Amino acid sequence: MKAPDSLTDGVVTLRKVRESDRAVVLSTMADPVVRRWLNMPASPRNSDFDSMMRVIRAGFASGDRLDYCVTAPPDDVSLGAVIASRRHRDNYELAYLARPEGRGRGLMTRGVRLVCDWLFEAGVGRIEIRTHPGNEPSQRVAERAGFQREGVERRSIWLHNNREDAIVWSLLPDDPR
Numbered sequence: 001m002k003a004p005d006s007l008t009d010g011v012v013t014l015r016k017v018r019e020s021d022r023a024v025v026l027s028t029m030a031d032p033v034v035r036r037w038l039n040m041p042a043s044p045r046n047s048d049f050d051s052m053m054r055v056i057r058a059g060f061a062s063g064d065r066l067d068y069c070v071t072a073p074p075d076d077v078s079l080g081a082v083i084a085s086r087r088h089r090d091n092y093e094l095a096y097l098a099r100p101e102g103r104g105r106g107l108m109t110r111g112v113r114l115v116c117d118w119l120f121e122a123g124v125g126r127i128e129i130r131t132h133p134g135n136e137p138s139q140r141v142a143e144r145a146g147f148q149r150e151g152v153e154r155r156s157i158w159l160h161n162n163r164e165d166a167i168v169w170s171l172l173p174d175d176p177r
């Protein structure tokens with residue numbers, strides 16, 4: 001599957017991560033809220049950004065992982081990210097994060113919707129999100145984007161070297177959104 005370099009709805013633009021995003025991405029990795037819910041390095045370094053860029057390039061080349069920065073034009077500064085990863089049976093799973101300037105503005109919901117619309121147009125039959133039971137803002141994004149809560153997977157995700165429960169959310173092409 002050949003993914004587009006960018007997607008937009010006129011309010012948000014999703015684009016590939018660039019070298020010029022290095023400082024903002026490293027700052028986002030170090031944000032306490034992002035670190036609470038995602039496995040980020042304790043003290044992000046340039047080598048972490050370099051490693052991430054290798055993963056992003058390989059993911060776009062294979063179509064197995066698509067990492068997009070979320071921006072709000074006319075500014076081209078990354079406010080967060082939406083990542084779509086291919087899973088078993090050609091389903092995709094989304095993850096998303098926002099730096100402080102990108103929170104509470106509906107931008108992540110819009111970004112999630114853009115990626116979902118593109119994936120469904122490309123023929124994907126199911127998209128999933130997994131949220132930690134304590135991460136209410138992430139759950140609200142899933143709900144606002146039209147995802148349906150399916151239930152709790154017990155100890156199904158790794159977070160800070162511990163197995164944790166995850167709420168599973170799904171979206172199908174014909175679901176209302």
